[in-house]
Structures are given as C-alpha cells and as structure tokens.
Amino acid sequence: MRTRGYGIRLGLGAKFTLAVLTILAGTMAANTLYSLHISTAFHEKQLVERGNALGRLISLVSPEAILGFDFVQLNDYTHQLSSQRDVVYGVILSPEGLPLSSYVDDSDPLIKQRLEGVQSNDIAKLLQALDDDFELIRLQFPIVHNEVSLGRFLVGISTQTLHSEYRRQLLTQSLALAAIVLFLSAAIHVVFRFNVLSPIQALIAASRQLGRGQYTTVEVKSTDEMGLLAQAFNAMAEEVRQEQAKLHRQANFDTLTGLPNRLMALDRIDHAINRAKRTHQRFALFFIDLDNFKSVNDSMGHAVGDELLAATGARVQATLRDADTVARLGGDEFLVLAPDVVNEVQVEEIAERLIRAISEPQDLHGRKVVARCSIGIVLFPDNGDCVEMLMANADNAMYQAKATGQGSAIFFTDEMNTRLRERMQMEQDLNLAVELGQLELHFQPIFDTAGQHHRGAEVLLRWHHPEWGDISPSVFIPLAEATGQIVAIGDWVLEQTCRRWSAWHNAGIDPGFLAINISRIQFRRRFSRRLAELMSLYSVPPQALELEITESVLLDDHYDVGEELKGLRAVGVKLSLDDFGTGYSSLSYLKRFRFDVLKIDRSFIAGLPDSPEDVLLVKAILALAKGLDLKVVAEGVETYGQLSFLTNHGCDLTQGYLLSRPVNHEVYSTYLNSLKAEVEPRRLVRSERRIVNAGG
Amino acid sequence: MRVLTSRYWNRLWRRIFPLLALVSLAAMPVGHAAEPPLIMGVFPRFNASETTTRYAPLADHLSERLRRKVTLVTARDFETFWRGVEEQRYDIVHYNQYHYIRSAKTYQVIAHNKEFGKSTIAGALYVRKDSGITSLAQLRGRTIMFGGGEDAMIGYIAPVYMMLQAGLKKEEFAARFAVNPVNSVIGVHRRQADAAGAGDAAIGQAAVKSAINTDELTVLAVSDQLLHLPWAVRRSMAAVLRESIQSVLLELEAGDAGRKVLQSAGLTGIGKAEDKDYDPHRKMVRAVTGTLIPQ
Numbered sequence: 001m002r003t004r005g006y007g008i009r010l011g012l013g014a015k016f017t018l019a020v021l022t023i024l025a026g027t028m029a030a031n032t033l034y035s036l037h038i039s040t041a042f043h044e045k046q047l048v049e050r051g052n053a054l055g056r057l058i059s060l061v062s063p064e065a066i067l068g069f070d071f072v073q074l075n076d077y078t079h080q081l082s083s084q085r086d087v088v089y090g091v092i093l094s095p096e097g098l099p100l101s102s103y104v105d106d107s108d109p110l111i112k113q114r115l116e117g118v119q120s121n122d123i124a125k126l127l128q129a130l131d132d133d134f135e136l137i138r139l140q141f142p143i144v145h146n147e148v149s150l151g152r153f154l155v156g157i158s159t160q161t162l163h164s165e166y167r168r169q170l171l172t173q174s175l176a177l178a179a180i181v182l183f184l185s186a187a188i189h190v191v192f193r194f195n196v197l198s199p200i201q202a203l204i205a206a207s208r209q210l211g212r213g214q215y216t217t218v219e220v221k222s223t224d225e226m227g228l229l230a231q232a233f234n235a236m237a238e239e240v241r242q243e244q245a246k247l248h249r250q251a252n253f254d255t256l257t258g259l260p261n262r263l264m265a266l267d268r269i270d271h272a273i274n275r276a277k278r279t280h281q282r283f284a285l286f287f288i289d290l291d292n293f294k295s296v297n298d299s300m301g302h303a304v305g306d307e308l309l310a311a312t313g314a315r316v317q318a319t320l321r322d323a324d325t326v327a328r329l330g331g332d333e334f335l336v337l338a339p340d341v342v343n344e345v346q347v348e349e350i351a352e353r354l355i356r357a358i359s360e361p362q363d364l365h366g367r368k369v370v371a372r373c374s375i376g377i378v379l380f381p382d383n384g385d386c387v388e389m390l391m392a393n394a395d396n397a398m399y400q401a402k403a404t405g406q407g408s409a410i411f412f413t414d415e416m417n418t419r420l421r422e423r424m425q426m427e428q429d430l431n432l433a434v435e436l437g438q439l440e441l442h443f444q445p446i447f448d449t450a451g452q453h454h455r456g457a458e459v460l461l462r463w464h465h466p467e468w469g470d471i472s473p474s475v476f477i478p479l480a481e482a483t484g485q486i487v488a489i490g491d492w493v494l495e496q497t498c499r500r501w502s503a504w505h506n507a508g509i510d511p512g513f514l515a516i517n518i519s520r521i522q523f524r525r526r527f528s529r530r531l532a533e534l535m536s537l538y539s540v541p542p543q544a545l546e547l548e549i550t551e552s553v554l555l556d557d558h559y560d561v562g563e564e565l566k567g568l569r570a571v572g573v574k575l576s577l578d579d580f581g582t583g584y585s586s587l588s589y590l591k592r593f594r595f596d597v598l599k600i601d602r603s604f605i606a607g608l609p610d611s612p613e614d615v616l617l618v619k620a621i622l623a624l625a626k627g628l629d630l631k632v633v634a635e636g637v638e639t640y641g642q643l644s645f646l647t648n649h650g651c652d653l654t655q656g657y658l659l660s661r662p663v664n665h666e667v668y669s670t671y672l673n674s675l676k677a678e679v680e681p682r683r684l685v686r687s688e689r690r691i692v693n694a695g696g
Numbered sequence: 697m698r699v700l701t702s703r704y705w706n707r708l709w710r711r712i713f714p715l716l717a718l719v720s721l722a723a724m725p726v727g728h729a730a731e732p733p734l735i736m737g738v739f740p741r742f743n744a745s746e747t748t749t750r751y752a753p754l755a756d757h758l759s760e761r762l763r764r765k766v767t768l769v770t771a772r773d774f775e776t777f778w779r780g781v782e783e784q785r786y787d788i789v790h791y792n793q794y795h796y797i798r799s800a801k802t803y804q805v806i807a808h809n810k811e812f813g814k815s816t817i818a819g820a821l822y823v824r825k826d827s828g829i830t831s832l833a834q835l836r837g838r839t840i841m842f843g844g845g846e847d848a849m850i851g852y853i854a855p856v857y858m859m860l861q862a863g864l865k866k867e868e869f870a871a872r873f874a875v876n877p878v879n880s881v882i883g884v885h886r887r888q889a890d891a892a893g894a895g896d897a898a899i900g901q902a903a904v905k906s907a908i909n910t911d912e913l914t915v916l917a918v919s920d921q922l923l924h925l926p927w928a929v930r931r932s933m934a935a936v937l938r939e940s941i942q943s944v945l946l947e948l949e950a951g952d953a954g955r956k957v958l959q960s961a962g963l964t965g966i967g968k969a970e971d972k973d974y975d976p977h978r979k980m981v982r983a984v985t986g987t988l989i990p991q
Contacts, residue, residue: 070875071874071882072903
C-alpha cells in the first residue's frame, strides 16, 4: 500500500486480495449464518415439539389429580419438567387462572433475570414478566375431562441455551471462517503475487527503464496471458528502441547534410562549456551564414541550393579537426564548435580555412557556383558563459560580418551588443512613435526641369525621438521593415498624405502630386484596396498621388506583383520606379510592368556633369525613358551644373537640395500659399527656393 | 477298659435320637414353617409402590423375628382394602383410627405409630393468612378441603368435630376431599378452598413445605390429641403370636435393624396400644357420622 497526498493507493495485489477476502468472507459468512439459522430453527422446532409432547402428556394425566385435588401429584407432574432441558417453567392453572401446581427453574438465567423484583411463587407476575420475552417459547394446553375444562397447562421453554449455543457456534465458526478466509486469501495472494504481480512488477520496472530511454526486455516465463504480455512488451520495446533511434537521428541530425542540427549543436556547446569549465580551457564558436544564398535558390532552383548546402557542410567538416563539430543550424546557417583553442590567432586561422573552403568554386548541376559566407566568432568564456549568450553573440557578430561585407569573419565585441541593445530599444520606441506623435511628414518639392514650375513633392518621413533627436529614415525604415512595423507606419503615412492633400485642396491650394515611397513589405498586404479606401475617404483624385516602388518590390516572389500593380493601375495612381539604376535595372521589368515615371538615383546625379560614366548612364536612362514614354525624375540635384545638365538633356522633373530641402507641413503650406498668390513662375521658384532653404 | 463297638454306638444313637428330636420340636416357635404366611395389610395411605417401599422391610423384619413368613398386601384403594378388613383377610393390619373403630369387633389393636416423635396427632383446620378467617364460625358457607375421605380420622372427622363443636352444621359448609391431608393443605394455599382439614403435623411435612410457602397459612383450630394410627391383629389370632408380633413391633426402636425398619416406614417408633385408647376417637366419630360405632 502506498500513499499519495491524503489518499491511500492500493496496489493491484492488495485490491485483488481484498476482493477475494471480501467475497470469501461474505460467501462463507452468509453460508454459516444460513446454516446456523437453519440449525437453530430446526432445534427450536424440536423444542416446540418436545414441549408439545410434554404438555399433551401432562394435560392428559392431570385431570385425575386435579379432580382428586392431588396437588402433590400435580407437583410431581410439573416437577417432571425439571428433568427436561430448557423447560424453565410449567404451570397448571385452574379455570379461574389460579395456579394449582407450578414448577419454575430458579437457576435458569432468564428466570433469574425476570424474577428480579418478583417473588418466585408469584406465578401470575412471573408469567406476565415473561410474556414478551423473545427468548421464550410459550405453549399452552387445555386440561379437559369429559368436555369440562379443568384448567390449562402452561409450559415455558427457554431458547437462551439454544441461542447461546447459536452464538457460541457463530463465534466458533466465525473464528474458523476467519482463519480459513485468511489462509485462503494468503494462499491466493501468494499465487497471485508469483503468477501475476511479479511479472507485472517486472513489466513496470522495464517500462520505467524504457521511459528513461533504457532499452530493456523482460523474461518470458510462461505461455499464458502474462507470457504473451511479456512477449508483446518485448516486441514493443524493440519497436520503441528503433523508433527512438530514428527520432534521435531526426531530432539531432540534419537530413540534408547529415550534420548535427541546432538541437545537437546546442547540446554539444553545453557539453563543451562544462568540459571547458573543468579543464579551464577555451573554445570557439563560428556562426557561418552563406551570403546571397537566396539568390542561388531563386536563380538556380532549390535543388541546387540544397546541393550547395550539402557540399558546404562536407567541405567545412573536411576542413576541421576530428574534435571539432560542425552543425547546420537551419537554412544557410552553419555552426562550428572548435574546442581547446589556445588563442585568437588559432581561431583566425580556422576562420580563414573555413572561408577558403566555402568560397572555392563548386560544380553543381554543371554550373560553377561560388559561395561566400559571413562568420561571427565567439570565444568561451570571453564572450559568454552559457549557450544562449554564446549563440546570441555569435549571431550578432555574424550580422556585423555580413554588414561589413561578404566573405568576412568578425570576432564578437561588446560594442556589438551595445548596438544590438540600441536597435532593440529603437524597435520598442518605434512601436509607440505613431501613437505618441513622434512621426512627422516632410515634403521635398519636385519641379519641372524646363520651366522650374512646382509640380508636387516627395513625401518623406521624419522621426523626432525625445532622447535621440531626429532619427534618419535610413536608420529606422530598415528596422521597421525588419520588424514588420512598416505596415502600420506606411499606412499612417498614406492616410496622413491623403489627409494633407485633401486639406490643401479644400483650402483652395493646389499641392500638385504627392509621391509616396512604398515598402515591399507594405506592398504585400493588399495595398491597392487600402489605398482605394483612403482615396475615397479623403476624396483624393488618382493624379494627386504617385507611388514610388523600388526594384526590390518587383523581385519579391512572395506574391503576385503583377496582380497588385494591376490593382493600383485600376485605382489610377501613377507608378514610379524608384532608385532606378542601383539594382538589377532589368529592362524586362519595364516591359512587364507599366510604370509612369523613372526616378534616377541620386548616386548617378552626384557625378554630373563631370563624371563621364554618370553622364553616360544618365543620358542612357533619359533616352530609355523617352523611348518608353516615361517621365523621368532626377533626385539629389544639388548644383546648378547638375540642374543645367538635366535641363539640357530633357529630364522632366528634378528635386534636390538645390531646389528645396524637405520641409515640414507648416513650411510647405506657407510655400504652397505663396505659390497661389504668385503669377510669375521663375520668380516664384527663386523666392520659394530662398524661402524653403531658409526654412530647411 | 472295655472297647466300645459299632453296635453299641448304633443302639445308643437309636435311643438318643428320638429324645433329641422331641427336644428340638419343643424348642421350635409355634407354627413355624408348617403354618401359612401371615398376611399384613396396610391401608392405601400411599400408593401401592410407596406402601411396599415403606413397609416391606417391616414385613421382612417380622418374618425374620417371628420365623414365619409375613406377606405384605397392598390395596389399590380404600374400598378394596376395607373389603379385605371386613373379610378378615389380613392377620396383621395397619390403618387409620376410624377403620380400627369400625373393625374393632374382629381386630384387636396392639400398637400405634409414633410419627415425628409423637404418639398422638390432632386434627387441625388451616386457612390462608390473607383469607380474613380467624374463627371457626367464619367457615360457615365456606368450602373446606379435607385430607382423605369421610373416613379420614384426622383429615375429616376431627376437623368436622371441631366445627360441629363450634356450632356449625354439616350443611353449612361445602366439603371437598383431597386425596390426603397434605394435598388439602396445599389446596388451601392454592385457593381451591377456604380451609383445609388435616393433621396438626401436616403443615410441617416436607411434601407441604416443598410445595408451598407455609408462612402464608395459619392454623385456625386444633383438636385434642388423638392416639396415632393403629396396628391391629385378628382377634382370632393366638395370643402367643399376637404378643410375639406386638413384642417385635415395640422392640423396633431398640435396635439398629428396627430403627432402619421404622425409618423406611417413615416412623419414629411404634408404641403399645389397647382398645380403650381409641375411645376419644369413637366419641368424635359418633358426633360426626352420627353412627354408633361398635366397641
């Protein structure tokens, strides 16, 4: 028996034995009680028959003595009763109820008890006292002579002795029964224990071992159900063992490369930490991420990508010592654990070997592929004392390496963590920026190049951080894209833009068009539908908006770009291909997706008019746009030379610091109001430039 | 010295033998061996078996002492017994005083019982203490249970005599008869009658004490002391034999064997009696029965 909490838990053996004991005891007790009851009833019947025989005899012989007033004789008759066992009294009563003769057995316990307070010769009271005694059989016989009643003969027969004997028998048989039941229960328990409990306990022990991952079998001792159960258990254990091995393989190894996976890598690191702590040695972790692996997948297919991963794993493994571990963490990420490193120089050598091995050209499906990688390196215990910290720091270092440039390896530094923390803080703050009104729209006017007339503005986002001041969009927009916050922020920008345009329009001001930058993340979320809603809400006509989309949006294969662009076309807004020339600048895009505007990246404008390459490129772009009937916007115009070049070569629109810096809403409103009052455009431009630059 | 021959001895034997035989015959008790057994009748005071148990030792004792067979005869009832008395079938008879008075013409009393150390017995009337009866006059209209029948000297005649002496008439009370005085006393206690007629010693008898609580009874009246039950012999019996029988009976108290016989019969002794000792009895019988009893 075992206890748990406040309850009592009985074992199977105890339950079975208790059940057997209960059934046996119940059955035998019922049988005993029934037998004793039958026996007692039989003996009571015998007593009654004996009393009847005695009574009839005495009632038969009494008339003569009664008629002769032979009380001595009557006494002889009644005293004859004294020789009869269990007869406690015999009384001959006259017809008037007076006792003519009586015998009372004073020694009988029942009579003794009833005689308390009653004189033994007071027969009437004694009979009354005994009248309701359940342990007394009372018989009555009429005494008749020649049909004349001479009296009655009363006999009292005590069943006390019988009942005492019943109780004694009950006690004796109960004790015997208890002994038999206990013996049988013990015997059954022993048999049950050896034939059932022991095998079950062996199965339980084996099951527990199996539960702990220790493969074990039980001995099959019989061919009965228990034997079959043991056989079934052994078969199950074998299957579990095989399944466990399979699961272990699946859980700990990468199916593509055959290398340990992240789980096992973390386990190995944990072991390495413990070992290094014991031996006071250092080890290094190399967090490897293949550069531009996505491009390989996209351009050459996933089969090649998988092959590249497998080959990379094999190469890395071949580069390392036997004691080193290489694992695939997932995707294009690998981890190398190099125990027992002496110094950073040794670590650097390993990193260089890794970079060399990975960057060697590979022949995959008949194509030469050169993979690059970025490696983040951490050392134990220098850069962390636990698995999580080491992995996080290695990951951080890897990102720094990736930011530094392809094919580099960087040791983790504490500054990386500082930057990481700042980035995380920024993430948190950016969540609240819209709500706290820290975001603000700025507008950079766009002019037609030829007449220098105001045509619209590019909407730019500014973040005024209460602690860090103004944060550049080049800092927080990538962060917002990485965290997905760009969706909410972009929506806010879109709504604010519509609201502003509507407000100016309602004020009788012509703001021209407003060009809004759309993130590829934002583009995925049924953007056209949302845009149509807002335009409808603020009564913004399609020509009032221009959407600037980078090539990265077109490269995104997560959705059907064509369908979304078709939706935007249906809304009626203009589409501008932003930063043209910096990416693939695939002409097929221009063919597939109909744009209205090409926006030349500022990097090409910067070299004008002196850089022959930039001149050549800008001229080519302008020619291409003219050929495709696209408007061209040149951004980043900062000098008169640039402006003059663009004017001379037919660029449609320009924007840049030369013309106006981005200004906030109030300044831009003032500028628009001034445009409304002015008639002469060129003057207006000069005045505006002056005002705007003063405002910026 | 002369040698005695066998002839001499034969002649001597033939002369001496008749002499010795004569002497022997003279020394023998009268009638012994040659006479029929003496019949001893005992009245059915007890049942036959009890009577035999009690009196057989006495019969044997008499046989031994008289050198004549004494045969005990019991009767199943008084009528049978009395018929035996009237027909003088008993040589020795033991009965009650009334019987003797009635048979005095043919039987002669020679002894009387001593019971409980007394030679006499008195008739008595018993009532329950809670009956409220304190005088014989209060028995008028009551039921009296007498021990024995109307021929019971102590159980009936003596008590009735007292009632008559107290002025009651026989018609003024109802008589019931128990088989013996013991039962009459018990009957009163059992409320089967208002008074019981019995001997004065009845209440002290073991049979009574064992049956009832005698403390609940009281003696209403006791008669004069009367000589106890008689032992009589036929008047025609030879005086020698009568005296021998009387002698044996009277000597019972003297020896161990005799006392055993007496104990067996429930007696403490047997005393000498003669006819005139029963005159007081005759007086009572005459008063009660109105019959002139022959002397």
